[in-house]
Amino acid sequence: MKQFLSFVKKEFFHIFRDKRTLFILLGMPIAQIIIFGFALTNEVKNAKIAILDHSKDASTASLITEIESSRYFEIAESLHSDADIQTAFHKGIVKMVMVLPSNFGNNLKHFNKAQVQLIADASDPNVANQLVNYASAIIRDYQKRITNNRQLPYTINTEIRMLYNPQMKGSYNFVPGVMAMVLLLVCTMMTAITIVKEKETGTMEILLVSPVKPMRIVIAKAIPYLLLSTINIFTILLLSVFVLEVPINGSLILLLAVSILFILVSLSLGLLISAGADTQQTAMFISLIALFLPTVMLSGFMFPIENMPTPLRVVSNIVPAKWYYNIVKTVMIKGLGVTAIWKELLILSGMLMFFLSLAIKKFKIRLA
Amino acid sequence: MSEQKAITTNKLTKKFGDFTAVDEISFEVNKGEIFGFLGANGAGKTTAMRMLCGLSLPTSGEATVAGLNVYKENEKIKRSIGYMSQKFSLYDDLTVKENMRFYGGIYGKSNAFIKQKTAYILDHLHLEKEANVLVKSLPLGWKQKLAFSVAVFHAPEIVFLDEPTGGVDPVTRREFWNMIYVAAAGGTTVFVTTHYMDEAEYCDRVSIMVDGRIDALDTPIRLKEKFNAASMDEVFLKLARKAARAAD
Numbered sequence: 002m003k004q005f006l007s008f009v010k011k012e013f014f015h016i017f018r019d020k021r022t023l024f025i026l027l028g029m030p031i032a033q034i035i036i037f038g039f040a041l042t043n044e045v046k047n048a049k050i051a052i053l054d055h056s057k058d059a060s061t062a063s064l065i066t067e068i069e070s071s072r073y074f075e076i077a078e079s080l081h082s083d084a085d086i087q088t089a090f091h092k093g094i095v096k097m098v099m100v101l102p103s104n105f106g107n108n109l110k111h112f113n114k115a116q117v118q119l120i121a122d123a124s125d126p127n128v129a130n131q132l133v134n135y136a137s138a139i140i141r142d143y144q145k146r147i148t149n150n151r152q153l154p155y156t157i158n159t160e161i162r163m164l165y166n167p168q169m170k171g172s173y174n175f176v177p178g179v180m181a182m183v184l185l186l187v188c189t190m191m192t193a194i195t196i197v198k199e200k201e202t203g204t205m206e207i208l209l210v211s212p213v214k215p216m217r218i219v220i221a222k223a224i225p226y227l228l229l230s231t232i233n234i235f236t237i238l239l240l241s242v243f244v245l246e247v248p249i250n251g252s253l254i255l256l257l258a259v260s261i262l263f264i265l266v267s268l269s270l271g272l273l274i275s276a277g278a279d280t281q282q283t284a285m286f287i288s289l290i291a292l293f294l295p296t297v298m299l300s301g302f303m304f305p306i307e308n309m310p311t312p313l314r315v316v317s318n319i320v321p322a323k324w325y326y327n328i329v330k331t332v333m334i335k336g337l338g339v340t341a342i343w344k345e346l347l348i349l350s351g352m353l354m355f356f357l358s359l360a361i362k363k364f365k366i367r368l369a
Numbered sequence: 370m371s372e373q374k375a376i377t378t379n380k381l382t383k384k385f386g387d388f389t390a391v392d393e394i395s396f397e398v399n400k401g402e403i404f405g406f407l408g409a410n411g412a413g414k415t416t417a418m419r420m421l422c423g424l425s426l427p428t429s430g431e432a433t434v435a436g437l438n439v440y441k442e443n444e445k446i447k448r449s450i451g452y453m454s455q456k457f458s459l460y461d462d463l464t465v466k467e468n469m470r471f472y473g474g475i476y477g478k479s480n481a482f483i484k485q486k487t488a489y490i491l492d493h494l495h496l497e498k499e500a501n502v503l504v505k506s507l508p509l510g511w512k513q514k515l516a517f518s519v520a521v522f523h524a525p526e527i528v529f530l531d532e533p534t535g536g537v538d539p540v541t542r543r544e545f546w547n548m549i550y551v552a553a554a555g556g557t558t559v560f561v562t563t564h565y566m567d568e569a570e571y572c573d574r575v576s577i578m579v580d581g582r583i584d585a586l587d588t589p590i591r592l593k594e595k596f597n598a599a600s601m602d603e604v605f606l607k608l609a610r611k612a613a614r615a616a617d
Contacts, residue, residue: 007474011463018462018503203456210422210452210529212444213475 004213008221015195016225026191030183030233034240037175045131049077051095053086060106060115067143068099073135090122097121097132109147165250165335172245177329178302180237181322184260185267185296187230188223190288192271195222197284200275215364223268230264231257250336259332259342262349263325269356270321276363296322324348374433375400375527375558376421381430383416390416392581393430398574400526403549403559405572409609413581414562415455415531421560422452422529435526448476451525453516455532461505465496468504469519476523490518510541514548521552528552530561534568546571566602577605579612 016023050068054061069076077095080086089095100118109115119136121129166173196219199205208218234257241247249256270292278284297303299313300322306314317323324345331337331345339346376398383391391413398404408414419425421434423443432439435449459468466487473483491497494514504512513533521528530549534542546568553559561572569575569589576586585592585608589601598604 004475004477007471010474011460011467011471014463014467015460202461203454203458204460206424206454206456207452207458208475209424210447210450211472211475212447212477 005217009224012225026229030237033179038172038245047075048096048132049094050074050097051078051080051089053080053100055103056101056105058106060109061101064143067139172247173334176241176247177326181325183233184230184264188226188264188267189271189292191226192268193274193284193288194281196275197278197281234260249333251332256332259328266321266353269360272360273356295320300326302326321352376434378432381432382428384428389581394583400558401556402573403553405569405575406562408578412578414578449526451520451528453520453530453533459504459516464501464503466500472519472522510537513537527558532562566605569601577608579608584608
């Protein structure tokens, strides 16, 4: 036990002496939450648009006010002719142009029918789509208001409720994603690097000649990172609850317990990488390419898995972060309990057993 | 018999696939002896040493270290030996004292033992002022002497030194050998590989490995007589020239 404690103590010395790395490890979750929370967002806010109003009557004026007062749009330009539309897009400032044909108000009143043209810059298809949807919705609302008093023969009113995330905030989606990413980076990459570092400097040989059991070396190395990761989880949760206002709807204990399971999976992956890599650079590359990229791409946090082609959907199943991401979403956002995540739990536990036994086996072979 | 011998090997062999790195070597090392283990690069010295330290399993043959079987009593052997590798093996980002405390700790020594031994070593190496200095800021010669002190920190029966004086200046090498003599006088058996033939002269007995086999084993004086050579350097060259295996 004393032997083990001196080892853990030594690992803490390594981490605390390397102030820069420590700073990165503890600062990374804060930076990521802030970047994702405030800078990177796929919600469209204050998109610049231009208006070409051929009609210039009371109806178009009130519709334009409606558009302008929404938080999605900012009218950057008023155009005067059809030719201006091209120039407006060429300048690259506006993302959408709304064209109101002449006699808009007149047609609306006397023929009960008027047209609006929406021209969007689809070089970014997602943004174009969203802008068109928002604008259509505003126009629909406007139409509803002016037909309010009249009885239409057939109407279907859609009543929409956004469950679990009524304000449709992007942060509900990325907080679980950032958790998966940070834990994976800290645990997998750092464990792999710290073990490979001992191989590189030659101290590993000395340790293997000493009476310390190899498994103990590994556990002692993992403990400080387990602790750091737990601190990171708390940082992320505190920031998301108090800064981003993402609630923890489910059990905090369950959330922490599954996070520790995921940390263990990540640590065993780091161990597996360290068994295969001989230099710190290799360990870092393997961690980044084989783990970090799939985590970002295939966990469902950046891109929805349901929309992927079948081969990628199949591959996504071996990405541990995908399952953890699902669990965090289910527990934290939806507020559900163990019964809702037993499948994911089972898969992660299976992965833990598999990676750990493989890593131990590899670690032993190296000694022979 | 093995009680009086620190190390015995009998036809110890290590093969990597078709390549026989160590080919049926048999020798004995007496307790308290300084045993020089010589050979050109790639002759199989390090592989042989790794088998004796329990870092590598022999393919065939027998060996005992401190009277313990290398196949079965691996864990016990680890407690009885110290090891200093070719690469520098202390932690750069730990202080001199922390390094000693760590190695004392992993050998399960008591705090009192560690404290007393640390003070003793610092005193002998005149490193009292540097006790709380990070090892990376020490000059190489000091580091090597410190690494040796750490290798014998837990008072092992046998200490294995793998080219311990590589890259060290002649004065420090001399001081290093004085430390080896002190350790040997204290009863520790020293098993040392080296490239420096002047160091071979300091050993009680020397074995010379060529192509995985031991071609000569005796005291330096008798080896010089036998090969009709003025120095160990000449002895070594006469033997090593026969090597079929290219040095790496």
